[in-house]
Amino acid sequence: MPDVEHYTCLGCPMGCPLELVHEGDEIIEVSGHRCTRGTKYARQEFVAPQRNLSTTVAIHGARWARLPVKVVQPLPKERVMEVARIIHALRVEAPVEMGQVLLEDVLGLPGAAVVATRSMERLPDASG
């Protein structure tokens, strides 16, 4: 007896309502998408949901107290909070360049690098 899962596509701001028909672990059909990202998203969401993560880390010697960062690839959804805690323990020193890698393979996930999403210069009067 086939079952139906309902998802909202996170692929773009359109947010298509998706329907995935499956029998046990076997996916039978995906519908409701307006582009191929939708089918890909529904299949991934059914097998192992993933999410992107952007957050901030503490920075010293810069104009602001926090530096925005992101993980360059999607993370397993259930590990997002864990990764956020690891990132929040980072402390960086200005200057930083956009794209600079602050941490590689976070949680031992291959390729999951944490990078700065902006440059921050060192303020001239920043001490040691």
Add this chain to the structure above:
Amino acid sequence: MMGRMEGRYDVVVIGGGPAGMAAAVGARDAGAGRVLILDREPEPGGILLQCIHSGFGLHYFREELTGPEYAQRFLEKVVDTDVDVLPGAYVSALAVDSDGDKQVRVMSETHGVSSVAARAVVMAMGCRERTRAAIRIPGDRPAGIYTAGLAQKLVNQMGYLPGRRIAILGSGDIGLIMARRLALEGAEVVGVFELMPYSNGLARNIVQCLDDYGIPLHLSTTVSFVHGRERVEKITVAPVDDHLQLIPSRAWDVPCDTLLVSIGLIPDNELAQRLAMRLDTNTGGPIVSSSLETSLPGVFACGNVLHVHDLVDYVTNESLLAGQFAGEWAQGVRRPVDNVRLVPGENVRYCLPHTLSPGRYHTLYMRAKTALQPCRIRVGNLLERTLPFVVPAEMITLKIRPDLLDSYQDDTLRIDIVPAEEGEPRA
């Protein structure tokens, strides 16, 4: 050059966010020799700098960027095109000389109080958040009530967590994004409360910002009282009926130490009001011609100061155009005055620009009053377009070809959004 301001410019742009940066680039591309951006913040980039989540640039850069990445990419263009940028500068007044040149009065950290002469000016000051006062929430007046965007700046740039147990009023995208941010930072988000029976935010943000973190969304519910002497201690929330009237008998208390309000944005038009510019009461921004010129000749407007946009990519495109027109104006180009006025008709809250000319390409921006699906947009009797759906939260853009108005005799043109007829094929 960053930090440089001289006495005379072809184009002065007020505001260094996405609108101001694009206007400056547009003006340079149109041939304006000297362009200056004035921004009151310590660095240009505007509100993008605190929007650390991704979802920007899918249209303009054709890839998904975070706000700071979008800002920095664009700032590199600005610097490449030899535009002067003065941060920490506040524009207090604007005067028009007898020869049509403008004097921009600037208060600056580095230059004190001074005046800059400009042939053309672009207003790109963005928008403000509506506050608790705008909707008159009754109750005490304790610390711990913030607009969502201010909380975003505190958390993402300044490194302060505004509270530990947080309630959010309003389910627009900023409120939803902040719910996730605060949950990620270790605060407890006790709920998002929305007066309307639907969320104004994107469906994907309901999923990835609320559902993923187990944050409840209470529709048709609002805050009826704020309690607390020094600091917020709790709020009373109550459902509303079909006429948005509170049902006090079903109210309940929610303990929390912080209330964020995310209840809408309004163009930052104080300068426009001081200049006695003609304003549109629907958008809250200035009335503009098809060259995005305000009622003050040689003063142009773009971005969220003109009308509040959904996507920064749209702001960029509109502002590149405004900058181009300002750059041309500074070089002496004077276009004929528009001769057709656009009138919002059935189910149209507003449409921009306010006037059109024949013989030119136009991009019309409009918002519907209520959701309809499917529907047709009618531009007078000249043009009809079928759309699968319209919702108030999503801006509609419509491109018009130069020949559309060729044989049009009337001086007004009405835009309606009407239900598509039965059996009509969907676009």
